[in-house]
Amino acid sequence: MTLQFERHRRLRQTANMRALVRETQLSVNDFIYPLFIVEGSGVRNEVSSMPGVYQLSLDQLKLELDEIVALGLKSVILFGVPNEKDAVGTGAYHNHGIVQQATRFIKEHQPDLLVIADTCLCEYTDHGHCGVVQGGSVLNDPSLELLAKTAVSQAEAGADIIAPSNMMDGFVAAIRQGLDAAGYTEVPIMSYAVKYASSYYGPFRDAADSTPQFGDRKTYQMDPANRREAIREARSDIEQGADFLIVKPALSYLDIIRDVRNEFEAPIVAYNVSGEYSMVKAAALNGWVDEKSIVLETLTSMKRAGADLIMTYHAKDAARWLSEQ
Ligand code: PBG
Numbered sequence: 603m604t605l606q607f608e609r610h611r612r613l614r615q616t617a618n619m620r621a622l623v624r625e626t627q628l629s630v631n632d633f634i635y636p637l638f639i640v641e642g643s644g645v646r647n648e649v650s651s652m653p654g655v656y657q658l659s660l661d662q663l664k665l666e667l668d669e670i671v672a673l674g675l676k677s678v679i680l681f682g683v684p685n686e687k688d689a690v691g692t693g694a695y696h697n698h699g700i701v702q703q704a705t706r707f708i709k710e711h712q713p714d715l716l717v718i719a720d721t722c723l724c725e726y727t728d729h730g731h732c733g734v735v736q737g738g739s740v741l742n743d744p745s746l747e748l749l750a751k752t753a754v755s756q757a758e759a760g761a762d763i764i765a766p767s768n769m770m771d772g773f774v775a776a777i778r779q780g781l782d783a784a785g786y787t788e789v790p791i792m793s794y795a796v797k798y799a800s801s802y803y804g805p806f807r808d809a810a811d812s813t814p815q816f817g818d819r820k821t822y823q824m825d826p827a828n829r830r831e832a833i834r835e836a837r838s839d840i841e842q843g844a845d846f847l848i849v850k851p852a853l854s855y856l857d858i859i860r861d862v863r864n865e866f867e868a869p870i871v872a873y874n875v876s877g878e879y880s881m882v883k884a885a886a887l888n889g890w891v892d893e894k895s896i897v898l899e900t901l902t903s904m905k906r907a908g909a910d911l912i913m914t915y916h917a918k919d920a921a922r923w924l925s926e927q
Pocket residue numbers: 720722723724732767768802803804805806807812819874875876877
């Protein structure tokens with residue numbers, strides 16, 4: 603009896619043969635690198651739960667930018683950590699807010715580097731929520747005005763892309779209208795369209811000092827158990843004018859990235875969030891996993907799932923590793 607079967611191993615025999623049939627390629631163009639900017643000078647604070655990630659003051663930013671550009675990275679996303687917070691997050695839309703200052707600084711020193719401004723209030727409010735709070739709840743419509751104001755002031759400072767993350771309904775419509783009315787019709791919106799209420803954000807809240815002071819974000823961020831809802835959220839944002847769709851987190855939500863990829867034509871961004879980063883870093887520092895290969899495998903899986911771009915704290919390392927290969 604002759605056995606009938608396929609010889610899949612034919613295409614795996616050598617490194618070059620495997621490269622010939624590889625379906626997914628990572629490139630330095632895929633990565634968006636997050637930066638945490640603080641006030642003051644001389645600050646280069648390593649975030650204790652995120653080894654290798656620093657809060658930087660503006661004077662420390664120059665060297666960082668030179669490194670980022672030298673590695674071939676094309677874009678950064680900015681998070682501001684202000685000294686002063688208040689009930690309505692004034693620092694988010696102040697002309698001299700920390701993100702506005704950092705944007706101007708980047709446009710002066712590295713004008714080609716794309717600046718993506720994260721547009722939210724949680725780093726600027728004393729209660730740590732992403733919108734206006736009244737009687738213990740986060741109000742939708744009053745938050746929209748403040749978000750639009752924030753986006754316009756970020757565009758005024760020179761931001762190339764606006765990335766609203768606060769998960770209020772109608773936020774893309776409000777920001778698009780605000781930008782257009784101020785003359786910024788060509789500034790794209792990269793919407794955190796599909797954003798889950800995730801425990802993987804823990805280390806980020808250390809880095810951005812944005813932990814909610816009461817309750818949680820479950821009335822505005824999505825339930826991790828929901829899949830169809832992701833399509834509804836993404837559709838709303840596309841209809842309101844979003845140019846990019848972000849899915850966040852990434853690693854536990856690869857099915858969602860695939861669903862969104864199959865349904866929409868817009869560029870899709872996977873946010874490889876802080877907790878995903880910290881878990882890998884902790885295991886690598888203990889010698890339990892090989893950092894380089896596990897990071898490149900993880901990032902590849904996000905592209906394979908359907909992401910065009912990846913926001914990741916591993917961006918500098920990954921860029922270096924790819925250039926060495
Ligand atoms: C909030 C915001 C969060 C992140 C970025 N902006 C999450 C949150 O605190 O709810 C998380 C990013 C990460 O974990 O890396 N607007």
